[in-house]
Amino acid sequence: MSPPDCYCTEYGGRHPHAILFNILSQKETNDLRNWDYYTTSHNCHCEQRRLVCLRNPESTCQAASAVLVKTVRFMKSLPSFHHLPRGDQTLLLRSCWVPLFILGLAQERIAFEVMDLPANSILRKILLNDQESHSERETEDCPPTLAGVHNLKLCLNKLLSLDLSPKEYAYLKGALLFNPEIRGLRSTTLIEGLQKEALRVLQEVIHTLYPNNRDRFTQILLTASSLQTIAKSLVSELFFRPIIGQMDLLELLNEILFTK
Structure with missing residues (x-):
């Protein structure tokens, strides 16, 4: 699959619709323009389409895997999540694991660096061959790009600058997890109530x-909204493809979620 004509088009047109984001003010656009040095030096990241991989995959993938396991265990630890229908749990996991994982990276202060993916890299061949053999997933799966990593680091730096407390992280995760806008949910009203409750308690903690x-x-909600711009494929290919190969990451997450 060829890259988009412009990185700005790829990420700039996505707008989340959940309750969490509908309460934000119109100043979101101006605030996002001020984030990090990645946006101060370039208005367009078209030159950053080159493929990248982790510079230290062994240590970084191990740390990322630990964060991912904690993320799923966080879901399992919530009685309100545990008592939802299994289908709703699966849909919430599928939709929300990436922003929750990124919050975990920030909370654990996991640092990582990338480098250009070598032209003869086995990983490169796996990524590109996987794309060609799964045409139905072309809109989701693609090798990590430098532009995508810049966007991820921008989000992480903004989270770190807020210096969230453990309670703020916990209730923000709850607000992101219980997203009533996900299609196919059976318990939409209940999940909407859970998100509103998480937001209410988060506001009380902040006060x-x-x-x-x-x-x-x-500010916290604006930062949370930016996590929706991070593609699942970027996270899975960058942090987990080097260790799971062509295994389905979502299947592994479901096993963790529903294994006692």
């Missing part, structure tokens, strides 16, 4: 910790 900071709640 307790930062009574004089009226903008923090909005």
